[in-house]
Amino acid sequence: MNQVPSHDPELGAVVQELRAGWTVRIALCFLIVIFMGIAAAAASQAEDAALWLALVGVLTLGLCALTLFILSASRVRLYQHGIERSGRFGRKRIAWNDLASYQLQIVDPALAAGAGAGLIGVLVARLVVRAMKPKELVPNAVWLFSKSGAKLTLAGNVKGYKELVKQLVPSLNERLFAQLKPAFDGGAPIAFGKKVSLQRGVGITVTGLFGRQQVLPLEQAASATLESAAFVIRRSDTNAVWQSLQAASVANLGVLQRFVEHAGRRYDEGVPLAWTS
Numbered sequence: 001m002n003q004v005p006s007h008d009p010e011l012g013a014v015v016q017e018l019r020a021g022w023t024v025r026i027a028l029c030f031l032i033v034i035f036m037g038i039a040a041a042a043a044s045q046a047e048d049a050a051l052w053l054a055l056v057g058v059l060t061l062g063l064c065a066l067t068l069f070i071l072s073a074s075r076v077r078l079y080q081h082g083i084e085r086s087g088r089f090g091r092k093r094i095a096w097n098d099l100a101s102y103q104l105q106i107v108d109p110a111l112a113a114g115a116g117a118g119l120i121g122v123l124v125a126r127l128v129v130r131a132m133k134p135k136e137l138v139p140n141a142v143w144l145f146s147k148s149g150a151k152l153t154l155a156g157n158v159k160g161y162k163e164l165v166k167q168l169v170p171s172l173n174e175r176l177f178a179q180l181k182p183a184f185d186g187g188a189p190i191a192f193g194k195k196v197s198l199q200r201g202v203g204i205t206v207t208g209l210f211g212r213q214q215v216l217p218l219e220q221a222a223s224a225t226l227e228s229a230a231f232v233i234r235r236s237d238t239n240a241v242w243q244s245l246q247a248a249s250v251a252n253l254g255v256l257q258r259f260v261e262h263a264g265r266r267y268d269e270g271v272p273l274a275w276t277s
Helices: 023-043 049-071 109-113 118-132 161-185 253-263
Strands: 012-019 075-079 082-087 090-095 099-105 141-146 151-155 196-199 203-207 213-216 221-227 230-235 241-246
Touching (some): 012 161, 023 049, 082 151
Antiparallel strands (some): 075 082, 099 141
């Protein structure tokens, strides 16, 4: 990440700038070559095989060149008072005072590795991933939403994306927690996406299939944590999982974690189960 000595009249000074990275570009070109290779194998069986193979080759080079051209313009600028993402087709920006929420897209590597291989493939993939002891999962994408409805997507097509996310998400949590705390203290319901809400005196409400709602008083929540690609809420009496939700379905999940940390009650292993209710 390089600091850029420039200033924007709306968002202030540029703090960091991330340019296009090569990882995503190479991966997409590799996929193009693989799929076009399958097409070439089929074309080799045609009567005019040489013509079709030449056409496939030209198309492969064209698609790779187009991919490199489009993604090479990807750029993310982090400003003092906001963030901007730009590319070949324009730019999007959100000022911090206009930020409404964020969501994380996280893909479980075990499920991805076992895709198409059935249940046994998923189980084997989980064992392999666990044996490799992978580092903490970094979201595949971060979606930022403004109060006016604009959406800005941050993804791995820029160099330094992982470091950016590790710095950015905690700062978003701090900012949004401070923004939502007065509403919570005043007893207003706070939505964390379409399925989850929080209200003082009521607790955490999760809406399931057919609109069925389940409520857990906040003081009975022990923790709300990311476990692989799931957002897991545990009870304070037994430490059992109360709800496990897809991380991408929960908005501002780090903010909900903060509310649970402040007002919840951690599970105490020393308390006999007979004393709990």
